[in-house]
Amino acid sequence: MAQEINKTTTQVEEKQYSTLNLGPTHPATHGIFQNILTMDGEIIVDAVPTIGYIHRAFEKIAERRPYYQITVLTDRMNYCSSPINNMGYHMAVEKLLNVEIPKRVQYMRVIVMELARISDHIICNSVISVDSGALSGFVYMFQFRELIYEIYEEICGARLTTNMGRIGGFERNWPKTAWEKIDKFLHEFPVQLDEFESLLIRNRIFMDRTINVGPISAERALNYGFTGPNLRAAGVDYDVRAMNPYSSYEDFEFTIPVGTNGDTYDRFVVRQEEMRQSLSIIRQALTKLKTLPDTVYHAEVPDVFLPPKELVYNQMEALIYHFKIVMGEVPVPVGEIYHAVEGGNGELGFYLVSDGGRTPYRLHFRRPCFIYYQAYPEMIKGAMLSDAILTLSSLNVIAGELDA
């Protein structure tokens, strides 16, 4: 007997781990993520993430660009919900400039941000379903992501990297077709959302694959700087929209869904419910907009809001303002601000330091993905390889936001 025990201990000592490169370009990682996994059979012992494959030095570039040219950098961060990034950046600059935004523009921003949140969650949740082996839900859900992109297209002309709006409002009033498409979306999407949910939420295979997969406790999540749906799945009801309302979110009624275990299933359910809340917010915004004059689409801030092209060619003042804005002759107060919005994945923050020059002295993006992705090794330790894939997709790490 004693001999046998000795034998097993030597076996443990001699145990060899295998190393597996998960990524950087693997279809299951949905982006450029490399993880060097140490595996004991199919169990993950350790993971070392390598990031920075699509680092594009946005913070450096932002220090050399006039304020109005930085918007295009922000929508290349979380490209699944670029309008939130755009609006967040505009609001940060408006806070620095002390610009008062008309209610109608604020509600329009709320609509477009909630649409972006829905499209972000559509991607995340349908990808969770794909990674757990259910492809059909994904195909149906992506039709509605397409519809959201069509709405973006009506509003600003672009689909993915939107560069939507300007500092002070929107570049043009929304066309009638945009409102019609929003109505169509509100009418058709809830049906699809329910159908998608009914495919998965009580599905035995799906529940077995996701419950207790990649869990994180509320305390660890807070310590790791989690925000957004991933934090709420762990049971902390922190939502920037409710805690530090921006763009008149205080005018809206919505609930913040929270989970309990912080596992993949909870993250899925929280995102599902958030989509419903977003739909409700959009409906409320549409009702509120009916009472407001429908010609206002920007604040009256000629100092920072680029005038329409036809005025530039025909009016002296517009030409002067156009020239001043483009050449960066607009006075900007000295100061520093931190502005946070609730992005698709969590608190998207802009720390903007201005020295009064034409470009920011420093612009730091608080990118939620970058901050919570460091918890990934801890979350998948002891899990199976296939669970690691599901955990990654349920965290909804977007490579562009991770690497800036």
Next chain:
Amino acid sequence: METKATIEQVMDRLVARFGSEIRSSEMCYDMMTIEVPAHTIIAVLQELHDDTATPFRFLTSLCGMHYPHLAKDKQFGVVYHMHCLTSNLRLRIKIYLHADKLEVDTASALFATANWMERETFDFYGIRFKGHPNLIRILNMEDMVPFPMRKDFPLEDQRREDKADEMFGR
């Protein structure tokens, strides 16, 4: 109904604990901004973290700064954004570092999230965090020599002659 904690109360407690170590404090737009010496930063963070009335348990962000135009002992900075989720208070803490001694204690023992934020700050500014478990570059390649977010690191290719600086920003 209990009264809401204010940032002034937090400041009073900090001043009572650290006295003149709090070098400056001002409201910058909507956020209280304080400056502390680099060697006390961990003590300040710990005090805020352990405070029972307003626990600042959430490190929102941490980033580096470079001020080449200032005196040598103030050329680099690290900015911490803290958030107390229970009373919804935010606080910005700044430290300044001497250009020849870019070293500060790590906050990663207190906040797991500081790990990558500090690696990012090291990567871009060359600020070393003492006691950090794995202080290597994170977004740039490991054999890179310069620290690209420093103001003296050029953004454009320096061999280009068609782009004059005064026409394109700073």
